[in-house]
Amino acid sequence: MPSIHFPEFPQDVPTHPLLVVDYSLLLARDQTEIDRLWGAAQALGFWYLKNHGADDLAEGMFRMAAETMLLPMEEKLQYEQGDGGNSFGYKAAGANAVDATGQPDTVEFINIAKDDALAWPKQARRAYPSTVNANMPTAVTPFMKKSIEINNTLLQIFNDKLGLPHDALQKRHTLQDYSGSETRVIKNPPSPHAPLKVAIGAHTDFGTLSFLHNRLGGLQVLVPGSEDWQYVKPIPGHAICNIGDALALFSGGILRSNLHRVVQVVSPPPGAQSSFERWSLVYFTRPGNDVQLRALVEDSEVIADAVKRTPDKNFETGCTSLEWFTRRIKNQRMKNRTGPETWMNSRGTEHKVAAA
Numbered sequence: 001m002p003s004i005h006f007p008e009f010p011q012d013v014p015t016h017p018l019l020v021v022d023y024s025l026l027l028a029r030d031q032t033e034i035d036r037l038w039g040a041a042q043a044l045g046f047w048y049l050k051n052h053g054a055d056d057l058a059e060g061m062f063r064m065a066a067e068t069m070l071l072p073m074e075e076k077l078q079y080e081q082g083d084g085g086n087s088f089g090y091k092a093a094g095a096n097a098v099d100a101t102g103q104p105d106t107v108e109f110i111n112i113a114k115d116d117a118l119a120w121p122k123q124a125r126r127a128y129p130s131t132v133n134a135n136m137p138t139a140v141t142p143f144m145k146k147s148i149e150i151n152n153t154l155l156q157i158f159n160d161k162l163g164l165p166h167d168a169l170q171k172r173h174t175l176q177d178y179s180g181s182e183t184r185v186i187k188n189p190p191s192p193h194a195p196l197k198v199a200i201g202a203h204t205d206f207g208t209l210s211f212l213h214n215r216l217g218g219l220q221v222l223v224p225g226s227e228d229w230q231y232v233k234p235i236p237g238h239a240i241c242n243i244g245d246a247l248a249l250f251s252g253g254i255l256r257s258n259l260h261r262v263v264q265v266v267s268p269p270p271g272a273q274s275s276f277e278r279w280s281l282v283y284f285t286r287p288g289n290d291v292q293l294r295a296l297v298e299d300s301e302v303i304a305d306a307v308k309r310t311p312d313k314n315f316e317t318g319c320t321s322l323e324w325f326t327r328r329i330k331n332q333r334m335k336n337r338t339g340p341e342t343w344m345n346s347r348g349t350e351h352k353v354a355a356a
């Protein structure tokens with residue numbers, strides 16, 4: 001990552017505190033820590049994770065991404081994700097909408113498929129820029145393997161808490177099955193003088209679990225019951241984890257896939273952080289392509305009860321993970337935009353019109 005010394009997150013900007021979960025205690029199956037995680041996953045669906053051991057690997061990913069973003073645009077565009085709803089590859093700034101009016105996003109990112117990182121040096125899903133290839137065995141694959149290990153630990157805990165049979169969630173997220181699982185590094189340019197600018201529009205994550213590393217502020221969550229966006233402050237050594245639509249659906253709404261977005265940190269006078277490039281890194285665990293997205297009511301009484309208690313919510317999407325994922329990505333793309341309906345077609349489980 002080019003910038004090392006960032007200014008502090010401004011003192012005068014209110015933030016939403018997330019619960020800090022200690023990964024080493026989860027590994028030891030500490031019941032109190034498991035219960036704290038369970039509480040956070042239901043209330044907001046976001047929490048900090050410390051002692052995860054992935055920080056050095058994350059640095060390697062930021063270095064890889066800095067090299068990638070410096071490639072000539074012509075080269076990056078050869079690896080563009082395209083307009084068909086595929087996520088893997090490069091996305092240029094402005095290629096996605098951030099709201100129903102069709103404002104363009106400001107971030108560029110590179111998405112690398114879990115299937116390619118694990119198949120390396122064979123190609124499973126698609127080709128990548130030279131900088132990704134050069135860093136695959138030393139940085140990308142090790143980061144992904146570590147992230148998968150961490151997310152699998154969380155999944156096992158959720159599996160048991162949801163009263164599911166032993167491998168119900170695991171078998172929907174195998175290493176072998178092709179899926180939308182991927183890692184993403186995001187670069188957002190500085191814009192110190194602009195009014196609040198939305199870098200990534202309000203969304204819920206498409207998949208199961210997201211493991212996020214950011215250094216500068218900008219991430220905001222829409223806290224349930226509130227109409228105001230609140231910043232989540234980056235804390236060194238703390239990843240931010242959150243639940244996506246697939247797990248909200250599998251769990252019959254017990255686990256929450258919460259709306260979030262990324263903006264420039266603005267605090268008058270211009271927040272010092274807004275003069276810096278913002279880099280962030282995510283590993284997204286998503287179900288296998290053919291997995292049906294629906295509440296696992298036959299497998300768990302806890303889930304069946306939860307679904308019964310919320311008859312106003314629909315947990316039967318009637319589609320596979322791949323279909324869900326493709327629809328959401330495709331309809332974010334500016335090139336596919338016909339009007340506000342395109343944005344609405346890109347929405348997930350928690351979307352309300354007022355939150356757009």
Ligand SMILES: O=C(O)CCC(=O)C(=O)O
Pocket residue numbers: 184186200205212214218219260261262280281282
């Ligand atoms: O950059 C961030 O802090 C969050 C990114 C994000 O929400 C996403 O890529 O889905």
Ligand SMILES: [Fe+2]
Pocket residue numbers: 203204205260
């Ligand atoms: Fe997200």
